[in-house]
Amino acid sequence: MEKIITTIEARMGSTRLPGKMGMEIYPGLPALGAVIERLKRSRYLDDIVVATTVDQKDNILVEIAERFGAKVFRGSEEDVLGRVVGAGEIYKADILVLVTGDCLCISPKLIDEGVKFFLENEYDMVSNCIIDTYPIGIDLQVVSFKALSKSYEMAKTYPFCEDPNNFEHVNYFISRHPEIFRIYHYPAPKKYNRPDIRLALDTELDLKFLKIIYKYLYPKNENFDIEEIIEFLNGEGQKFLEQYKKGKIDD
Numbered sequence: 001m002e003k004i005i006t007t008i009e010a011r012m013g014s015t016r017l018p019g020k021m022g023m024e025i026y027p028g029l030p031a032l033g034a035v036i037e038r039l040k041r042s043r044y045l046d047d048i049v050v051a052t053t054v055d056q057k058d059n060i061l062v063e064i065a066e067r068f069g070a071k072v073f074r075g076s077e078e079d080v081l082g083r084v085v086g087a088g089e090i091y092k093a094d095i096l097v098l099v100t101g102d103c104l105c106i107s108p109k110l111i112d113e114g115v116k117f118f119l120e121n122e123y124d125m126v127s128n129c130i131i132d133t134y135p136i137g138i139d140l141q142v143v144s145f146k147a148l149s150k151s152y153e154m155a156k157t158y159p160f161c162e163d164p165n166n167f168e169h170v171n172y173f174i175s176r177h178p179e180i181f182r183i184y185h186y187p188a189p190k191k192y193n194r195p196d197i198r199l200a201l202d203t204e205l206d207l208k209f210l211k212i213i214y215k216y217l218y219p220k221n222e223n224f225d226i227e228e229i230i231e232f233l234n235g236e237g238q239k240f241l242e243q244y245k246k247g248k249i250d251d
Contacts, residue, residue: 004094044116050062102206
């Protein structure tokens with residue numbers, strides 16, 4: 001039986017929104033806790049691992065991870081690929097589901113669909129992040145640990161080692177070398193094909209928008225998923241989406 005783990009790349013040292021992973025998205029629910037809560041609803045994940053850094057400012061993320069029932073791996077701040085590979089080694093992963101901490105609306109249903117597809121086919125990576133069809137932040141990245149480890153070893157060789165993107169973005173090397181790795185782009189069905197919607201946490205404006213989504217949807221259904229988000233933004237929340245796209249949300 002292959003072991004499937006998910007890694008959540010998270011740190012407090014964001015340049016655009018410092019401390020974002022510890023910020024409350026809903027009363028009593030920090031951003032990182034929200035991501036962990038959603039991932040725990042997946043049927044396929046054996047372990048949820050917060051892959052954070054050795055910097056002391058990230059100690060708070062270790063506390064949040066443990067409070068919400070996730071495991072932890074700490075590594076380099078700059079070498080994110082190495083950090084995730086390290087987590088995979090420690091927790092003996094065969095398959096990794098890659099998640100960035102800013103995906104506060106990550107879909108456990110989509111992850112389960114993607115993992116099932118991965119298990120039934122012969123790809124090194126299944127991803128919806130190479131060509132955007134789903135709302136931004138509803139990410140799916142399933143990769144074999146063997147392929148990810150290979151990408152890391154290759155990235156450390158010349159001339160690849162001169163490109164910092166190979167280390168800052170976990171799927172960067174694989175996605176740019178389809179001649180080496182078998183990659184499948186997982187497209188959104190028509191009802192979810194909304195790349196105009198952004199659901200990722202990078203700025204104060206993003207935080208304000210995501211807080212609105214949680215304020216309206218979380219009390220009614222803590223398990224809200226893509227369908228409920230799109231339904232809300234097509235109806236009652238459409239005004240907030242329009243304001244968000246214009247760069248200012250009214251209080």
